Amino acid sequence: MPSWLILVLVGVVLVVLGVATSIGQFLIWIGVALLVVSLILGLVGRGRSRV
16 A cells, blocks of 8 residues: 555544544644645655656
C-alpha cells in the first residue's frame, strides 16, 4: 500500500474522530494537514513515475 494512501486513511480517521469527540478542533486540523500532505505526496509520486 503506498504511503500517501495510508496518510489519506489516517487523515480521514482523524477528521471523523475530531467531529465525534470533544477535542475535535485539534484532531480536525491534524487530519486536514495529513490529507493535504498525502495528496501532495501522491501527486509528486505520480509525476515521478511518469518520467
